[in-house]
Amino acid sequence: NSQILLAKRPKGLPTKENFTFKDSPVPQPEEGEVLVKTIYLSVDPYMRGRMDDAKSYVKPFELNEMICGGIIGEVVLSDSDQLSVGDKVVGTLGWQRYNVIQESKVRKIDETIAPLTAYLNVLGLTGLTAYFGLLDIGQPKEGETVVVSGAAGAVGMIVGQIAKIKGARVVGIAGSDEKTTYLKQELGFDETINYKTSPNMEKALEKACPNGIDIYFDNVGGPISDAAINLLNEFARIPLCGAISSYNRTDGDLGPRIQTKLIKSRGLIKGFIIGDYADRFSEGIRDLSSWLAEGKLKYEENIVEGFENVPEAFLGLFKGENLGKQLIKVDEE
Ligand code: NDP
Numbered sequence: 001n002s003q004i005l006l007a008k009r010p011k012g013l014p015t016k017e018n019f020t021f022k023d024s025p026v027p028q029p030e031e032g033e034v035l036v037k038t039i040y041l042s043v044d045p046y047m048r049g050r051m052d053d054a055k056s057y058v059k060p061f062e063l064n065e066m067i068c069g070g071i072i073g074e075v076v077l078s079d080s081d082q083l084s085v086g087d088k089v090v091g092t093l094g095w096q097r098y099n100v101i102q103e104s105k106v107r108k109i110d111e112t113i114a115p116l117t118a119y120l121n122v123l124g125l126t127g128l129t130a131y132f133g134l135l136d137i138g139q140p141k142e143g144e145t146v147v148v149s150g151a152a153g154a155v156g157m158i159v160g161q162i163a164k165i166k167g168a169r170v171v172g173i174a175g176s177d178e179k180t181t182y183l184k185q186e187l188g189f190d191e192t193i194n195y196k197t198s199p200n201m202e203k204a205l206e207k208a209c210p211n212g213i214d215i216y217f218d219n220v221g222g223p224i225s226d227a228a229i230n231l232l233n234e235f236a237r238i239p240l241c242g243a244i245s246s247y248n249r250t251d252g253d254l255g256p257r258i259q260t261k262l263i264k265s266r267g268l269i270k271g272f273i274i275g276d277y278a279d280r281f282s283e284g285i286r287d288l289s290s291w292l293a294e295g296k297l298k299y300e301e302n303i304v305e306g307f308e309n310v311p312e313a314f315l316g317l318f319k320g321e322n323l324g325k326q327l328i329k330v331d332e333e
Helices: 116-120 125-138 154-165 177-185 201-208 222-229 259-265 274-293 307-319
Strands: 002-006 019-023 033-042 068-078 088-094 098-102 145-149 169-174 191-194 213-217 232-240 268-271 301-305 325-329
Touching: 002 307, 019 307, 033 088, 033 116, 033 307, 068 098, 068 116, 088 098, 088 116, 116 325, 125 154, 125 213, 125 232, 125 274, 145 154, 145 222, 154 169, 154 213, 154 274, 169 177, 177 191, 191 201, 201 222, 213 222, 222 232, 232 259, 301 307, 307 325
Parallel strands: 145 169, 145 213, 169 191, 213 232, 232 268, 301 325
Antiparallel strands: 002 019, 033 068, 033 098, 033 325, 068 088
């Protein structure tokens, strides 16, 4: 059984040296437990925060201990009444090929609704983050302008599509022409901006948003967000989802002060953690599944093969290597 441990804490941008592989015996399930073979593994930007020894909403990964995250797997041994051999499950499991886990800690997947990988994407925490961040905090109305940063990433592309479903005009910001073309041609975004080739973000946003910004769904923070905040309309809303541009910074990242801009626009800015919505997840899954079934919602995934490539796939998130959700295929379905 191969495992991935946190070898040392990163300073700034992590590298492969922050991870190490270790072999250990395959554990055996006891009463109420199952042995799960990892099929797909999810890498997520928030894990960067857990690599630091800092107080946050989830506790840090321990040094020389296994990393854990979202995994889809197959039950290969069962001492459970609820889960049988062959069942596909999703949960937060250790980064290893085989996990023993209590039956209640994983959720059985219904493969008749969507393919397996959707459960780490549009029908998992990714889709729910887009759904509650946009609808609960952003509350888009028909004809409003919604700007989303990190727009070609897993959360961002679902945000944009839900905003379209709600009748908004959608502007996506992403880091390559391939990504912006995809957003326009495949997902129907109204306008896009490649931030890497737009030296003046505020000008680019002004052009893309002639009626100003009503909702800015923030996945990245930093200078992109500074520019968006300058263009807020009255009573604009900012769901603060992520700030990936600052996760690897070591200099404190002091941005411009925004208080007066928010007062003048009477803007609402609200950070959120998707776990806060746990008691409403079924509501989100219901809508996301029906939009998926009606063909109103598409999802994209970037799949790297091989357990040995997990660290590199994680590092790729900070270089923008993924279009849609970054997953690793560890074993055959
Ligand atoms: P993504 O699929 O969006 O992957 C990360 C993307 O971020 C990259 O592809 C890259 O795209 C972009 N990026 C990387 N570095 C920078 C930078 N310096 N400036 C601007 N963009 C950058 O990840 P997710 O969809 O999973 O997550 C998106 C955001 O949402 C993250 O900030 C994450 O932490 C947050 N999040 C928050 C949750 C919550 O509960 N609040 C839950 C889930 C995610 P590009 O080519 O465009 O640069």
